[in-house]
Amino acid sequence: MILWGLTLRTNNPINKIEHHYDKFIQSCNTLSILTQIHSILTTTGIIKQSVHLTARIIIKYSSFLHLQTARHVFDSTDHETSSFLWNTMLRAYANSGFSSDALEFYSLMRRSDFTPNNYTFPFVLKSCAASLLITHGKLVHSEVLRTGFGSDVYVEAALVDMYAGCGIIDDARKVFDKMSKRDVVCWTAMITAYEQAERAETALCLLDQMQQEGFVMDWVATVTIASAVGQLGDAKRGRAVHGYAVRHGLFYEVPVVNSVLAMYAKCGEVEVAEMIFERSEERNVITWNSMLTCYVQNGLASEALDLFERMKTSDVNLNQVTVLIVVSACSYLGSQQQAAKIHDFIVQNKVDINQTLRNAIMDMYAKCADLDTALKMFKEIPVNQLDVSAWNTLIAGYGMHGYGKQALNVFNQMKDENFQPNHITFTSVLSACSHSGLVNEGKKCFAEMEIFSVAKDPKHYACMVDMYGRAGLLNDAYELIKDMKSHANDEVWGALLLACKIHGNTNLAEVAADNLFHLEPQHTGYYVLMSNIYADSRNWQEVGNLRRDMKNKGLRKPAAVSLIEVNNELYGFRTGEDIDSFTRNVYQKVERVVVELKMEGYVPDLSCVFHDVEDEDKHGMLNYHGEKLALAFGLMNVDAGLPIFINKNLRVCSDCHSVFKLVSRVYGRKIVVRDVNRFHHFEDGLCSCNDYW
Template sequence: MPTFHLRCNKSLHSLFKYRTIHMNSSLYRSLNSPSTPAFYKLQHSNIEDYYYSALHRCKTIKQLLGIHAQVNKIGVNQRISVAIKLVNKYAEYRNVENARLVFDRMSGNNACQVFEKMSEHNILLWNAMLAGYASHGLSEETITLYYQMQIEGMSPDEFTFSIVLKVCASPLVLQEGKKIHSHIVKKMGLESGVVVATGLVDMYVKCGSIEDAQQVFDKMPERNVVSWTAMLRGYVQNGQGIEALKMFNQMQLGEEIPNSFTTVNVLAACGQLGYLHQGKWIHAYVIRSGFESDCFIGPALINMYANCNSIFDGCQMFDKISKRDVFSWTSIIGACAQNGYAHEALANFKDMQLQSINPNSVTLLSVIMACTNIGNLTYGRCVHGYVLRRGFQADESVGNSVLTMYAKCHTIEVASTLFQKMARRNVVSWNAMITGYTQIGYHNDALTIFHQMVELENMKPDQVTVVSALSSCSHLGALQKGKWIHEYIIRSGFAIDVFIGAALIDMYAKCGSIDIAHQVFQKMCKKNVVVWSALIAGYGMHGHGHSALALFAEMKQLGTKPNHATFISILSACSHAGLVEEGWYCFHSMQQDYCIAPMMKHYACMVDLLGRAGHLDEAQDFIKRMPLEPDSSIWGALLAACKIHSNIVLGQHVAGHLLNLNPEDPGYYVLLSNIYAAAGKWENVERVRSLMKDSGLKKTPGCSVIEVKNNIHSFLTGDRSHPQSKKIYATLQSLAGQMEDLGYVPDTNVVLHDVDEEMKEHLLLYHSEKLAIAFGLISTCAGASIQIRKNLRVCSDCHTATKFISRIVRREIIVRDANRFHHFKDGLCSCGDYW
């Protein structure tokens, strides 16, 4: 035990002056000299009571240390009540080291030689030390002391178990909690006690082990309102709102009167389920029971109404709260932010500040969410400044929320700077950066961050991380990186649930491996509508319209109800395969069989289906009968059909609609120009191009990319910037000669420039997809398939040439253009020349 070199200062003497037990000055002087006879004449109870009272009254750690020094001097430190109070006080001032020193001295053998060791008193000392550790979250120290207690022959009581069970209320120490549960059952026989049993229920609930909690609860011969509330809260926290409501009914039938905490959890269950009617019934119960004035009830009611999409009722509830604290303000701000009323959330935040109510971290999370949802970066920066001034940046959730705001508001540079400066990064921080890069199209950067997270920082990703990374692979067509992520998922023990499964199916489909996508689908135990829709969309992309329809029929037969996205996928599949009758059937079934009102995307799919099939008049008539005002997606699909079928008159008419709706999109000008060029109307071509130039618009250049050995290589038409361009051009020239021998004739009609035929053939030979294919041939081993991705629709000449090349080199060549996949093999294409 260390010596405390402290004197009682004036404040300490003042504290002694107001002691509970009267002691005269001579007695006080004698206390400073424990060797005097006066000390031994004092009754021990008076000394204990005096110092116990002094410890109870002390307000600072300095006073506590001073009293402890006096206790050491006169030997009262060996009195059990004083030692317990010292332990409690040191724990209160977050000084568990000194608390443990007091405990060790008192629980040692030397102390027993001076005073009789009474087990009923000593258990209080052990419990005090256990509680001190537990109050500061020191679970390991608490559990170790608990086992030491048993080794030394001390018998735990109900309070002991309630302390230890609380520190076991975490999934990380659940196994220790189960051992203690076993000890309670086998040795102590205390499971039937309501305090210990409630502690067990609470522990299992907080560990997410609701089945174990239910077993303990069912075995309880006696239950109180705390027991019922703990079990009910467990159901709510584990997403089992219906079970929580059933338990609330059972509780009332058992004549156990719920308290305000019970009601808060029942309201949370109603909100979780979206049960507005039941929520209103609970609201009426709150009024009848007199709970409405409880400070937690108001926010709980607001949250319930907000989660039931009844924000108006939530606002009315807020208006009825006479005394609004930070919790009620936080509830209404969060309710508005989560229900799409971001402007109202920000207005409430301003009002809160005008009322001089300081926000907490949860308030700021909702405010930042509101700024993110409406992209209000100006207000967001102000909130960020407030966070910095008030020191909230140390809160991980707030820091991650600010990071997410900048990333989603397309200020990725600021987000990256904040990310680099973060002292601690958790999985949410990494997710914010990865999803931020993904959303703005910086997919290579997203995958770089993912690789850094997993390989360099050894941080385990979660479901959101994996899905975002797979999405970036899908957009890049980066099959090898996607396979690496899939392998990582398996190695790391991730469960391939419906979200990861759908992302894997989408990735493999968009990277050209529809067979592997089907394998992933087949291995999934649980499939929801998102998973089915992902594979249907994949089949559609690859032109397998009949396979998509068969899968669609199987999905319905097995009882999975299609949604809006499913019908977009199946209509798109019909469009790419030219299945007009089947497309009409699906379109009518959507409305008649499933009561799904078509959205603009469904109408656009039908226009595309009819237009590609050459039914231009029918497509026009369909547009006229639409209940919605056609947007650019509708007219764009029809204009593309006019290009395919060289309908100049209709193309001009449609282009007029498009240029009025979206005059800043260069794609529509290019389509119209191409229609004129294909018809040889060069004056009209020049007029359209001049109009583009005057508007400051530029044509998007054709670009093709290929992934070789995990590296992405990009090519533009006529590109000579690649280090191996000489070999690439030599390979193409060699292939051109072999293709001509087999009967290939360049389709110069696709060259949209007024130049001679020889120049047209020269331009055709060096289109971006041909350059990418040539690079793939010289960079991969013989027989290996080649996969490229192009940002525009593949032209008819490249389509024909690639068929010839696949025959010559005897390889499969997979091309993913802006619309779909083409699988070239042995001189044929999977699309059947329909795209």
């Protein structure tokens, strides 16, 4: 082997050999080569003579996550004499994620004669932050002060980071404010702290101050700022950050490209993100993942799945995050065929399935109308891996399919097995109760939150309002909102508005809408809902006013899309789609179905057409609702005996709902419809939601 050539020349002075080996170790990228180099260094005795190479070997082993070997190397040296090696070993633990080992090692250092120095503290502090051990961190902080390293920039920056990492941002700020000298790194650390705490505005203010003091953003700072702007979803500021990166020659650092891409994604600028992605010369997994996420966040799930196919044939290595994103894309899409394909991919490629991923997969099956597979997965979870979120996923799964009783059973079982329900558990349980009209049970659960000391957040209130609202208890719903005082947010008012729609209460609806337009002036859905309520009461004037209002604000009603999967192919239908050779048959089928249903007593519910038009036109518009087209297409193409599964991006209208019920009886078909909120299982003329949605 090439390495032997070097060792033969042992008469070379040690520093020359040291230099050669140093290069070898640094460039070595497999564990087996490292092991070979290591054994050569040992047998030739070179390692004994070079502290520097020993350190290199330790760090390199740790980069392959072989901490035990690294430790073994450390133990076989005369480390007592070298604080450098102590620090190196500590660094090996701290920088490869073995933070508890790092802390243990640090206490060993303290018990030895070793005195910590300015190199030691950053590693220790990093490990404290990583293990969220704030008490430990504070102890180290006092040690820093006692040993006189309190004004070392490196140590101070690490302190800022430690407090921020433990979530105590005020203490981080205290350390930061006391610093006598600051550089870009500690400014960035402090800015990042605010960004991570979702205080993007504060982060940007601090950036201003940093620039006023004459510091220039480097690429790391740019990455953080891009994330902060992404949080705000402010496309204008986004473009400014992008421009800065380009002007300062930072746009070739892959992390900068990635964070700018993710930033545009969060600002809804899909085309810009796509352009950046396509033009980027260097891409890593994160670049791909960011683009996938961009599609998912902007409701383009099938584009995400297409990109995933492209990714498979590229040379990047997919990781667990990739799979997580793709699974969530499939959850949105509701495609059973894609779900099976992705799960298969995960198994084939031996992707590590941890709790998070498993729950995501269970959720995906539930949202693809395959609750059975989700249940099966739950049952197969090894006992030691069963956690609260798995229970939560199961409860939510039952809930969204309208099985409120089963959801409650699971909730009870979970408590029996001594799992502590958390805030997500209660959201799932309450929404399950709400979907099934289990008002009393829901009230009980709501009260139970205090027993488990789970704080009630607006989400829980929204479930309760929804539950009261659907059950027609509009006053109870309204009273509950009043109890919340200023904490009432758009979710709760939105739930009330929906309830007003179901029960035709225009007056209360106006109260809710007033609050909503104030809280979320850009949210299209609330305008549409309110205008539908006016349309229900035939108040065409107000409908017109709202339309105009929306137009002035540049808001457009999102297009209703219904998806149906036939023979492993996904078909989409929009309401009022243009007639072409493909859709003509489908339209004709709808007409025939409607004629047949009318003989069975179907009376079209014209209130579901929200335009002030002649009744004759209304019939046409009603029949051309996307979900009816999809249903007709399903009747024509899905084998009798198989259920028809339709996925809709908005709420189902009541006319379509009654048509679906009738079809399930007259044609003897099982139909499953997923809308934005829940599943409807139609069978024998009935729906699992008990007409309650």
